[in-house]
Amino acid sequence: MFHAVRREHFVPERAWCIPDTVGGVPFAMDREADPERWLEAVYSDSAIITQVDDGDGDPTGGTGRPSSSLSAPAVAVEFLELLAPEPGERVLEIGTGTGWTAGALAHRTGAGTVTSIEVDSVVAAQAAANLTAAGFVPEVDVRLVVGDGAAGDAEHAPYDRVHVACGVTAVPHAWIEQTRPGGVIVLPWMPEHGDGRQVRLVVQADGQTAHGRFGGLASYMMLRGQRTRMPDLEPDDSDRWVGRSRTRTDPRALVWDGSGQDLMVTAVMPDVIIGKRLDMRDGTFRLELATVDGTSQAVVESRWGGASARVLQLGDRSLWDEAEAARARWLDAGRPDVACYGITVDAGGQRLWLDEP
Numbered sequence: 001m002f003h004a005v006r007r008e009h010f011v012p013e014r015a016w017c018i019p020d021t022v023g024g025v026p027f028a029m030d031r032e033a034d035p036e037r038w039l040e041a042v043y044s045d046s047a048i049i050t051q052v053d054d055g056d057g058d059p060t061g062g063t064g065r066p067s068s069s070l071s072a073p074a075v076a077v078e079f080l081e082l083l084a085p086e087p088g089e090r091v092l093e094i095g096t097g098t099g100w101t102a103g104a105l106a107h108r109t110g111a112g113t114v115t116s117i118e119v120d121s122v123v124a125a126q127a128a129a130n131l132t133a134a135g136f137v138p139e140v141d142v143r144l145v146v147g148d149g150a151a152g153d154a155e156h157a158p159y160d161r162v163h164v165a166c167g168v169t170a171v172p173h174a175w176i177e178q179t180r181p182g183g184v185i186v187l188p189w190m191p192e193h194g195d196g197r198q199v200r201l202v203v204q205a206d207g208q209t210a211h212g213r214f215g216g217l218a219s220y221m222m223l224r225g226q227r228t229r230m231p232d233l234e235p236d237d238s239d240r241w242v243g244r245s246r247t248r249t250d251p252r253a254l255v256w257d258g259s260g261q262d263l264m265v266t267a268v269m270p271d272v273i274i275g276k277r278l279d280m281r282d283g284t285f286r287l288e289l290a291t292v293d294g295t296s297q298a299v300v301e302s303r304w305g306g307a308s309a310r311v312l313q314l315g316d317r318s319l320w321d322e323a324e325a326a327r328a329r330w331l332d333a334g335r336p337d338v339a340c341y342g343i344t345v346d347a348g349g350q351r352l353w354l355d356e357p
């Protein structure tokens with residue numbers, strides 16, 4: 001596949017290279033200024049950022065929020081192996097990006113079997129040009145669609161496989177409905193709290209439900225429409241903090257006890273973003289929790305060596321109480337690891353489970 005679908009056809013003259021290796025230092029790629037370094041970067045295990053700020057910024061400056069890229073080969077190949085499409089199978093891809101993985105899929109499954117959806121029309125047009133340069137005929141070998149991949153492609157369903165190349169917090173049910181029973185969907189699942197994970201969902205006989213388990217770490221740029229950020233928090237001296245108390249639970253334990261606990265917290269409070277800050281001057285640790293819409297918030301602050309931590313809460317929900325309850329549930333369950341969890345998606349939304357769906 002690496003030989004048949006050569007990466008150099010999918011990389012612009014100028015881009016930003018982020019080596020996917022420990023200690024790798026990002027750098028600007030410029031084919032004209034330094035063709036050798038450009039080519040070396042193309043064939044290294046690096047993610048290559050091709051767009052920032054949805055096209056409003058300069059990707060070669062190393063600033064701005066990456067919004068499109070050529071995924072690092074090792075990461076992309078792991079997902080393609082998890083998807084394991086067979087020749088002749090019909091594949092839907094969400095997030096065309098440069099078109100490289102769409103080309104790789106078409107190389108595997110054959111002409112006319114792959115549909116790839118890209119939300120950004122400029123990115124999609126470049127992907128068509130890249131695929132052409134790599135020897136594919138767009139619309140014959142690969143169908144490229146400009147649109148919101150969250151809706152999938154009902155018109156050409158059912159698909160055997162769905163390859164999602166952008167981060168997803170809530171799996172759209174449309175993807176389940178558009179995949180045949182027994183079909184497979186792979187995606188980088190990126191919860192509001194904790195690490196992103198590879199997920200491989202298998203659609204059940206009813207065609208409406210899919211179950212899957214969590215795999216290795218995954219970090220992708222988010223599906224547009226599911227991007228969130230920590231809401232602005234109320235200042236500590238605000239009188240909107242109606243709940244003021246103290247806790248003997250160390251707030252550090254909520255974020256430093258591993259991914260198994262993170263998944264329990266996500267299962268119990270999926271719409272809550274959790275941030276942490278350690279003040280290096282005096283060792284004060286501050287945990288911040290907020291619902292995505294900002295209506296409920298909590299701040300927990302522990303001083304170095306203190307026996308208890310200060311808790312501030314506001315809104316309909318007492319987020320710190322919920323977080324403590326989630327931790328207690330994880331401890332009661334015997335500190336389950338990531339491998340014990342799974343996820344089910346059906347018409348009612350998505351749920352996490354322990355051991356069995």
Ligand SMILES: C[S@@+](CC[C@H](N)C(=O)[O-])C[C@H]1O[C@@H](n2cnc3c(N)ncnc32)[C@H](O)[C@@H]1O
Nearest residue numbers: 068070095097098100101118119149165223224
């Ligand atoms: C990591 S890149 C994809 C990498 C690509 N598979 C490749 O090989 O180059 C993610 C892409 O998903 C696209 N994207 C984000 N949200 C989307 C959405 N709602 N529908 C379709 N594409 C989306 C982004 O514009 C971006 O181009």
